[in-house]
Amino acid sequence: MTKEEALELIQNGDLIELGKMASARKKELHPKGITTFIVDRNINYTNVCWVDCKFCAFYRHAKEDDAYVLSHEEIDQKIDELVAIGGTQILFQGGVHPKLKIDFYEDLVGHIHEKYPQITIHAFSAIEIDFIAKISKISIKEVLERLKAKGLSSIPGAGAEILSDRVRDIIAPKKHDSSVWIDVHRQAHKLGIMSTATMMFGTVETDEEIIEHWDLVRQLQDETGGFRAFIMWSFQGQNTQLMEEIPDIKKPSSNRYLRLLAVSRLYLDNVPNIQSSWVTQGPYIGQMALKYGANDLGSTMMEENVVRSAGAGFRMAKDEMVRLIADIGETPAIRNTAYETLEIFA
Structure with a gap:
């Protein structure tokens, strides 16, 4: 698909027809109907975090009363709770702390990997690594x-927002350029560290910048094949500086x-998996996304703090995810970080 064709579909495509087209492509990639x-x-x-992204309501500066760095014991307690419900992965990331160096991260990853070898460590955004x-x-x-030597398995796509330096200069002027985000993922892929790609839309970007x-x-996927999935969500504006500066930003529609x-x-x-963002869209638009190209419902999200700080408060248990998938005639399955099926719900 060319950029021009994509732009025409975004701006003029019939929504129902787009769903049919995306579903047909999804079926080519995932013919067994497993979600x-x-x-x-x-x-x-x-x-x-010192980066002060204007769209973020989660970060704090080091001297603020509610600033924190979790101890190993606090992290262990959270992982124990995850193991108790059969979890297999931690999505591990923080702010960009101005004083934590590589030794801190090696100790942290090494501790988790040694104590919980059954847990996959999917951790650290490109800006953290940079x-x-x-x-x-x-x-x-x-x-x-x-970090790979200590047990890091893969890295999330966080921090991409929109890979346009014009947009980034407005919504996160201290954050690195889009080329750095790409370079971190390229280098990770070359070392055998797989990753995901993400996009946050709904701030000041144009359709052309989305494309x-x-x-x-x-x-980059053509070059390395290192992206396992693409995850897209809409900007959540509550409690953010960006909404104070540009109050006429409208929440994107379903x-x-x-x-x-x-x-x-x-x-x-060339990206095999597309994930539904039910955390920001809610369970039923999250379910509808499965009819618009998504083949993965994401995570049960036992804990989520970043988008919740900005007003997205949706939660979903495993049983509800199974029901939503089965309700549209697809077969629910639990996967691991590598998108390998662990359990199918017939």
């Missing part, structure tokens, strides 16, 4: 190599979400 989800926990090891390299005075490659974002992901999701499924022809 997956993962049982995991999102652990934010710190909320201290800053660890800078503050530790080592290369991004060395950061990735050292440019997809194109950068598609190009129509807009499904439209973009469907076109992303068509454009990202």
